[in-house]
Structure formats: structure tokens, C-alpha cells
Amino acid sequence: QVHLVESGGGLVQPGGSLRLSCAASGSIFSSYAMGWYRQAPGSQRELVARISQLGSTNYDDSVKGRFTISRDNAKNTVYLQMNSLKPEDTAVYYCNAGRLSYGGGYYPYDFWGQGTQVTVSS
Numbered sequence: 717q718v719h720l721v722e723s724g725g726g727l728v729q730p731g732g733s734l735r736l737s738c739a740a741s742g743s744i745f746s747s748y749a750m751g752w753y754r755q756a757p758g759s760q761r762e763l764v765a766r767i768s769q770l771g772s773t774n775y776d777d778s779v780k781g782r783f784t785i786s787r788d789n790a791k792n793t794v795y796l797q798m799n800s801l802k803p804e805d806t807a808v809y810y811c812n813a814g815r816l817s818y819g820g821g822y823y824p825y826d827f828w829g830q831g832t833q834v835t836v837s838s
Contacts, residue, residue: 718743718813718827725809725832728801732836736796738811738829745792749816751824752785752796754807754834761810765796766822774820778804801836808833 724736736752751766765775765785773785784797794811808831814824 718745718748718825720811720813720827720829722809722811722829722832725834727835727837729838730802730836732801733797733799734801734834736798736809736811736832736834738794738796740792740794740813743813746789748813748825749822750785750787750794751812751814751822752783752794753810753812753824754805755810755831756807759807763822763824764809766814766816767794768816772820774822798834801834803836806834806836 718740719742721739728734749768752764753761754764755761764779765783767773767785767787782800787794810831811829812824813827814822
């Protein structure tokens with residue numbers, strides 16, 4: 717079991733930046749791959765970015781080149797740096813603990829934070 721708390725969301729103008737943080741507790745953070753998901757109203761939750769236990773990263777095409785996922789195992793925290801934000805990025809963002817397949821696919825466990833709202837609007 718791992719408990720996750722997201723923070724850092726807010727209202728920004730298109731082209732702006734935010735850095736989301738996800739603080740983990742209750743388990744060994746470094747044992748998990750971590751992912752950032754987002755969910756817009758009426759839409760399914762989608763994987764935006766993931767990072768392995770060792771720091772290998774992968775991104776959805778919609779955010780590639782704009783978002784950066786990172787982790788600091790000493791702080792039990794995973795980050796999502798979001799640059800060049802677009803209105804389409806508006807969603808509730810969630811972090812998740814999961815695992816990677818041998819082929820690199822990400823499989824979430826049922827460990828979710830409460831989410832943090834990101835709104836991109838002029």
C-alpha cells in the first residue's frame with residue numbers, strides 16, 4: 717500500500733508552466749514505477765507520463781516535448797513539469813504507483829492520489 721498526495725495544480729494561461737508534485741508515503745517509494753494520469757470531464761483517465769524505478773521515462777504523444785516526469789527517491793516524490801500548456805491539457809491530474817512489463821508497458825496498481833486540478837485558460 718502506498719498513499720499519494722498530488723499538489724501544484726492551478727489556473728494558468730496558454731503557454732504557461734506548472735510543476736506538479738506527488739508525495740508518497742506508506743510504502744517503499746523506490747519499489748514502484750510511477751505514472752501521471754489526467755482525466756477531463758466526461759473522458760477516461762489517460763496515462764500522460766511514466767517513470768521507472770531507475771528513471772526511464774515515457775510520454776504520451778500529446779505531451780511529448782512539453783512535459784517532463786522525474787522522481788526523487790530520497791524525497792519520495794515524483795514530479796511533472798508542464799511547459800507550453802494548452803487548453804487541451806485542462807484536466808484533473810493524478811499520480812499512480814505501478815509496475816512496468818518487460819516490454820516497457822505501464823500497469824497501474826490501485827493506488828491513486830486525490831488529484832490536482834490544472835486549468836489552462838486565457
